[in-house]
Amino acid sequence: MQHVHETGEPVPLMSVDDATGDLVRAARGGDREAFGLLAERSWHRLVRLARSVVGELEAEDAVQDGLVAAWGRLGSLADPDRFDAWVSRIVFRRCLRANRRQRGRVSLDAVPEAAIGCDPAASLSAWQLLSRLAPRQRAVLHLTVVEGMTDAEIAPLLAITPASVRAHRRRARESIARLLQGGKS
Amino acid sequence: MKDPDLNDELSRFEDELRAWGARPPRTPASAARQRVTARLSLARQPIPWLRLAASAALVIVLVIVTWVGAPGPARESAAVARGSFPPPVDPNVVVWVLDSRTTVYFVLGPNGSAKGGVS
Numbered sequence: 231m232q233h234v235h236e237t238g239e240p241v242p243l244m245s246v247d248d249a250t251g252d253l254v255r256a257a258r259g260g261d262r263e264a265f266g267l268l269a270e271r272s273w274h275r276l277v278r279l280a281r282s283v284v285g286e287l288e289a290e291d292a293v294q295d296g297l298v299a300a301w302g303r304l305g306s307l308a309d310p311d312r313f314d315a316w317v318s319r320i321v322f323r324r325c326l327r328a329n330r331r332q333r334g335r336v337s338l339d340a341v342p343e344a345a346i347g348c349d350p351a352a353s354l355s356a357w358q359l360l361s362r363l364a365p366r367q368r369a370v371l372h373l374t375v376v377e378g379m380t381d382a383e384i385a386p387l388l389a390i391t392p393a394s395v396r397a398h399r400r401r402a403r404e405s406i407a408r409l410l411q412g413g414k415s
Numbered sequence: 416m417k418d419p420d421l422n423d424e425l426s427r428f429e430d431e432l433r434a435w436g437a438r439p440p441r442t443p444a445s446a447a448r449q450r451v452t453a454r455l456s457l458a459r460q461p462i463p464w465l466r467l468a469a470s471a472a473l474v475i476v477l478v479i480v481t482w483v484g485a486p487g488p489a490r491e492s493a494a495v496a497r498g499s500f501p502p503p504v505d506p507n508v509v510v511w512v513l514d515s516r517t518t519v520y521f522v523l524g525p526n527g528s529a530k531g532g533v534s
Contacts, residue, residue, distance in 0.1 A: 274440060356431040375433055
């Protein structure tokens, strides 16, 4: 499981190394700098996930809020080496909350209808299509397509079963196909 | 989804999603670290000894509730006066109080004796 870093070099996405566990243990003891380092290391991965769930505007705020919330709950993390999956779950929940707030304000479906034109692939951006899906479907599609994660890796991140991961992905692809076909007709 | 055109479009969408989703965040990780660390000083981290104190307080409350709920000597004697308890009996007698009107006495005989009985 790898993703492409800013430099273009693939780096491990969820490495379970000793340093993570050590940093978590130090942070539990009140070491803010250690937690800051954990935040820095997780930042890109978490923002990418959040962006796919809540969009560009709210992603970074959701991740920051999630990280601060995680600091307050470090005591409940059973296995310090599983910090990455644990903090992803917290951030994902923050994103779901942000989504509910968004629904109250501006609909995510507020994609201009004119944009769904005769050449959907060209006229609809990835986010415009993605925003039509349910939040869990967006997350599953992101983690599968962008992060290249397996169902077994995605499941604990979203607190669902691998079978649910498959179901969400299937429904997401069906919805995207319908949107693409709808644009054609 | 057997339509080859549709499959092509789906692949194109996934390529576009891959490119869109893999972009770096607007805020660099080092700046994000500083922002998060600055917010941590405002956020309280639960202190383990607070949990310990809460557990100790809970135990104390339970002990008090149990002690208050248990029949004290004064209440016990009042209960005896009201007839709620059977009168004191011989150590060789086992008493079962089935309800307020039914008390069963088992009289234990001496070792080896077949005597004894139930009243």
